[in-house]
Amino acid sequence: xxxxxxSEDVVAAQRDGRAIVALESxxxxxxxxxxxxxxxxxxxxxxxxxxxxxxPAVTAVLDGVVRxxxxxxxxxxxxxxxxxxxERDLPVAVAQRWDVGATTVSASVAIASAAGVPVFATGxxxxxxxxxxxxxDISADLDALANHxxxxxxxxAKAFLDLARTLEYLETVGVPVLGWRHDWxxxxxxxxxxLPIPHRVESASEVVAVFHASTRPSSGILLTVPIxxxxxxxxxxxxxxxxxxxxxxxxxxVTGAAVTPFVLARIGEAxxxxxxxxNLALAEHNAAVAAEIAVALAxxx
Ligand code: PSU
Ligand code: MN
Numbered sequence: 001x002x003x004x005x006x007s008e009d010v011v012a013a014q015r016d017g018r019a020i021v022a023l024e025s026x027x028x029x030x031x032x033x034x035x036x037x038x039x040x041x042x043x044x045x046x047x048x049x050x051x052x053x054x055x056p057a058v059t060a061v062l063d064g065v066v067r068x069x070x071x072x073x074x075x076x077x078x079x080x081x082x083x084x085x086x087e088r089d090l091p092v093a094v095a096q097r098w099d100v101g102a103t104t105v106s107a108s109v110a111i112a113s114a115a116g117v118p119v120f121a122t123g124x125x126x127x128x129x130x131x132x133x134x135x136x137d138i139s140a141d142l143d144a145l146a147n148h149x150x151x152x153x154x155x156x157a158k159a160f161l162d163l164a165r166t167l168e169y170l171e172t173v174g175v176p177v178l179g180w181r182h183d184w185x186x187x188x189x190x191x192x193x194x195l196p197i198p199h200r201v202e203s204a205s206e207v208v209a210v211f212h213a214s215t216r217p218s219s220g221i222l223l224t225v226p227i228x229x230x231x232x233x234x235x236x237x238x239x240x241x242x243x244x245x246x247x248x249x250x251x252x253x254v255t256g257a258a259v260t261p262f263v264l265a266r267i268g269e270a271x272x273x274x275x276x277x278x279n280l281a282l283a284e285h286n287a288a289v290a291a292e293i294a295v296a297l298a299x300x301x
Contacts (some may be wrong), residue, residue, distance in 0.1 A: 007069025019054035019294035022112035029082040029102035045287040052291025061101030106144035113148035121290035127166030146173035156186030189233040191226035204296035231281035
């Protein structure tokens with residue numbers, strides 16, 4: 001079984017019963033955001049968690065070792081070239097001693113739960129891809145939430161996915177889906193996908209109460225937080241960009257794990273960089289909300 005190596009910060013926080021928020025590393029690598037916005041995203045997310053009274057704990061595989069909590073001078077290793085590591089890739093990354101494995105949401109929640117860190121923040125969750133009825137492409141992020149005891153905070157998922165099927169899938173595998181002071185499932189760059197959220201919550205203590213009332217010993221919950229209003233992008237502009245990027249995938253044979261990084265890169269180019277500040281703003285906001293949840297959870301334990 002994986003045995004993540006915890007940083008001194010994380011060990012000390014656990015000893016003292018202080019709040020911790022886990023982060024993934026794919027979003028901060030060349031697979032998630034262009035340079036230098038990726039470094040800014042990492043700085044802003046970790047600063048938001050610290051300002052919220054919690055300890056940030058970035059997950060990654062470095063030199064074949066599964067880690068949670070990186071030293072500041074190790075952060076730059078995940079900012080460059082990295083191999084995408086979903087949960088099922090972790091054993092391979094260890095056995096083959098990958099230099100830098102950038103953890104996705106599925107890998108991160110697996111690592112966080114193995115390390116006893118119950119709160120995790122990201123930008124956007126993976127989901128059921130459009131056309132999954134043909135390709136079968138359903139992100140491992142969804143099953144990971146059903147199988148690891150973590151509260152995952154995300155701005156919903158990007159609209160290049162099939163968001164209605166993503167919600168259906170989460171329902172099937174028994175993951176509670178909560179909306180942070182919001183009635184709609186958010187679509188990452190926009191506050192609403194038009195799909196109603198199963199359950200609205202108003203406070204961190206309410207999220208903690210839901211977590212404590214779980215029916216399964218090793219399942220997580222998804223807390224969706226809409227992008228702040230001031231940072232929201234235009235839905236129509238995005239629709240055109242997403243459809244063009246998906247057409248390009250189909251034409252050029254881009255499939256599987258390559259789809260998400262490909263579409264993310266096209267969105268960045270086609271929105272003339274406007275998507276990048278929005279992405280940073282929502283990731284930072286999610287990190288701040290996650291810190292609030294982690295503080296409430298630590299106080300309740
Ligand atoms: N969505 C984003 N930004 C990202 C990702 C998704 O808006 O960086 C990354 C996350 O790491 C997520 C992964 O866990 O992509 C999902 O990839 P796939 O669709 O291959 O499961
Ligand atoms: Mn996939």
